[in-house]
Amino acid sequence: MVLTVHHLQRSQSERIVWLCEELGIDYELKIYQRERASLGAPSDLKAIHPTGTAPVIQDGDVTISESGAIMDYLMGQYGNGALSASSNVPNFSDYAFWYHWGIGTFQSTTMTLIYVIKAGVEETHPVLQVLKQKITNSLEMMDQRLMQYKWLAGEEFTAADVYAVFIVTTMRLFTPFPLLGYSGIKRWLENVSHRPAYRRMTEKAEQSESRGEVPVLCDEAPRPMASY
């Protein structure tokens, strides 16, 4: 029985494909493209789990969605402790912080900004300024960390990196911002781009994307998704 990863192209499910590649898990990849008009998930993907979003995986009787849950599940079932820090190592609190912060704060704030912009709120509105400032604070905090350490949890690559990379790469297709000046983040993304598992993810998961090559690892603001 093979694990199936349902991947919506140009979405956060890229991190599940990447994690499978990092852990050497045998999986079947099902690729979906966003609906042209809404940029949302197509109905056949929505039908798999009540949340109606990517990522979703199926593993025997188990159907599970939500990035963090899938990552915990895959590391627990197939990881043999790889890519996560156990609670008795000194950097456990760093791992836990950066792993959850990606989910709980940074991605959540960026998502909020996408909706506020979509709702037509003016550039000068204080709420928009507050959100942009929060994102700048997040980038600065992350950059300072990555100036000090090779990876978010310390000197070892972990699932905290797998979680967070999407937020400063592919997610910028929906609310483009540059990364100029953040040399810690830039070096981190360069290191990510050299990982064979990340390269395999890009080839396998995005190759049939018909909107062309997207330089998501760039430090300039990418062209937004809608314009492809």
Next chain:
Amino acid sequence: MVLTVHHLQRSQSERIVWLCEELGIDYELKIYQRERASLGAPSDLKAIHPTGTAPVIQDGDVTISESGAIMDYLMGQYGNGALSASSNVPNFSDYAFWYHWGIGTFQSTTMTLIYVIKAGVEETHPVLQVLKQKITNSLEMMDQRLMQYKWLAGEEFTAADVYAVFIVTTMRLFTPFPLLGYSGIKRWLENVSHRPAYRRMTEKAEQSESRGEVPVLCDEAPRPMASY
């Protein structure tokens, strides 16, 4: 050396106080009130961690913020396996899903709605309707789960419940919505209200809140925070 929990009243840090009570951890509680004008954290709380938000805990050399990270840290250091499901039990995927879904989707969507409303977006705007529909979908999914099982992960109370309760209770002070009709959620909140640890949290963490008793476990929409 005693663990210090920095708690902002009427905020998600209530779940950290609650978790400490559930796990029987010895901790010192430092209580902060929201700034009257902004409803944000006061500057002495902001100074403790670069994220500038509650919750934050300090444990010896470790200073850590972000609910999920603190919960993983506390369960890892002091929990002896309590309140979390290990990866070899049958309901591990349920535990992982509901734990992360609270962080990654439900709270994030509710937070987005708070910002969109704050930005003055009209009631009829499609973006606002989309967000409200997402919250309704989340409540329905949760309600169906809680009609079937006593707690989110199954028959046992876990950290998934500790994570999610705040979203349908105290968080409603910022974007009030009723829970009428959701009988699964209502029974779940009744069960929560009977837990001695939850009661101790309310007494210890909210007792000096000067804005009066807030019936956060009610099924009607509560009065919004700003009006206290």
